[in-house]
Amino acid sequence: MKESTLIGLSILIYLGSWVFYLIHAIVRHRLSGKVGDLLALAGLLAHTAAIASRWIESHRQGIGHAPFSNLYESMVFFSWTIVLICLVSLRRLQSRLLGAVVMPMAFLALASTSLMDRQIQPLVPALQSNWLTAHVITCFLGYAAFAVAFGANLLYLGTTSRKGKRKSGGAIWGLMPAPEVLDEFSYRIIAVGFPMLTLGIITGAAWANSAWGSYWSWDPKETWSLIVWFIYAGYLHARIVRGWRGRRSVWLSVVGFCATLFCYLGVNLLLSGLHSYATG
């Protein structure tokens, strides 16, 4: 199948998966939660096939490269990593409510690609590097981990009162993991995302060093990745050594995810710099 067909299919399946997770959350229907899982998995397969088919197609055109080189390709991959990490986390957290907040993120990310230029472009000299793949994969695994943590933060904020107690009433709350479990979960996933982000920054620095002769040049993208890094470093210290739990740490993680989004999209759209898809 063609890449565009597969992407369209994945968008639809993700939407379906979200709807079933929502039904599961609202009417506490167990089976629809399972359908949500299955659809998310099926969507991920179609999505993977789409990425693979684009990769193969680029080789067929004689300009073969991993599909990580412009805004469209990065957004497709971002959505893919979100679903992957969401599915892994669902097994861990034992609550499908997470799917109801994370799947819409994956769906929106992937749906937004239909507005972008999806032409396969040859790699300009600066992008012809072995670091490209390692850099993109590590960065987006980090971003996606933060996105899933953000999903758990939303659940936390939506279901607990100011004092960290469970809000009363509502069918959804019955399925909800305890607030401490959600809090701990988002911490654990940030503890995985943070080393990934660090690896992403390091591979980016190594790449910059071979392309521009300097491992760090305070380009806006670099600086924003460092800002994100500082925020999550602060978060980890706040939790591990300062004993922050609950709302305070949840809000810090929310701030971290906003900075992550700005680092990924805001910098490209609003600021100028060296990054390739800044203009794309």
Next chain:
Amino acid sequence: MKKTLRSTLDRLEDLLSSTRFTLFLCLVLAGVSIVGTLVPQNGRPEDYEARYGQTGARVLEFLGFTDLYHSAGFILLLSLLGLNLATCTARRFPGVWRSLRRAAGADPEPALAHWKNQDTLELWGDPERVDVDLERALRRLFGRPTVRAGSLEAGASRFARRFEKNRLSRLGPYLAHASLLLILLGGLLGALFGFRATLILHEGEESSTVWIEKEARNLDLGFAIRCNRFVVETYPDGSPKEYRSEVTVSDPRTGTTIDAAIRVNHPLSFRGVTLYQSTYGSSPDFVLEVEDRQSRERVEIRTRLHAPFLLPGGRGERAIAMDFRENLVIPAEMMRMTSFPREDLGPAVRIAIVDDRGFQNPFWILKEFPDWDLRKAGPYRFRFLDLHLLRYTGIEVSKDPGTPLVWAGCILLVLGFLLSLLMDHEVTWVTREVTEKGAIRVRIASRAVRHPLAYEARFAAKKERLRKKLSPWLEEPLDGQSGVRGGDGRK
């Protein structure tokens, strides 16, 4: 007086080594860094004035926001972070190191009384064989035994053991922090002893010095670089595929000569200096004819932009090419005042006579209208004979003795994260005793040092696996018979 000084110093040290200060620095650095991504960095003063007004530009300049990441304030924040990392590590590391080195107490009772993760098993069968299986299973699940109290010899009715797993993960945070210091140190080393410069080389040109912008001086590289050719390759759709500088690097002292190609992402290293493909372009090379009206002396001069040249006539006067247009266009409203047949005048170079007061009365000369010369009355007559566009390559020349430290720091940092964030030090106490009925009773208490909550689920899984591994010994034999009974035979 002395006392208050000391207590102030103590308090200062407390502040510097506190984790609250770490948290504060992380968030402040994040906040301050944002400013530098909003205000353009290292721009020209006139651009700031155009954008922020005169007062605004002066305020930004004063605050150091125009070169934020190299401003004293930012470097101070980074130094404080470095100091904080160092003092935190120095304060806490010895304690952790000692506790890792020191043998733990031999008493399992506090663990069995208080730890949250507990399990009790009763095993039946030949003690020697049970113990072999038990030992193997415990090592698999709970790591290495580090403390033994009581012996495992047959007949000993009771022993206690402490198992530990991922002990080294305790060192993770220190490794991570030390490697951050290493990276900062590498950055400092690069800033102090490194240099960066852009070397513009026209095809056929050679240079052994570079201009260091930051220090406003020429630096002798000790070897010469010659650009033989600069090539741009394109894809069929016209987008760039490769920028390549074909260079010859030669060291006069050793006589070594190397031919190499410098491409984007494929720098060339030579004697500790690295050469990167950075930019390219073309610059004009003019052939001018100048005549001294008085002596009728006429010379042909080949020159470039901004390179003063000697004028004929023997008066030692000089001129310079100030500006160049590939096609000089007369504004439409000026057309009526001139006698030119068209608006596009073609290649033009702007010449000025240089004297000690500066550049005098600059004027344009045109290649396609050689006889047009506004300075007919002056002492010289200029003609623009020919133009060559010379391609040049811009090579970034840099030396950074800090990079090995930075890369070493990066590798150790990742290792430190692996140890501290993705692994946990697990401690497990196990006691074994023989009950009155002849069963071997095993009691287990276990905990993880850093992430106790996450460990609960893992411990539950370990309990299950332990039962699976020891399943042959879990059934109580009927009437002293040996052998295994299936089903739910246990009462």
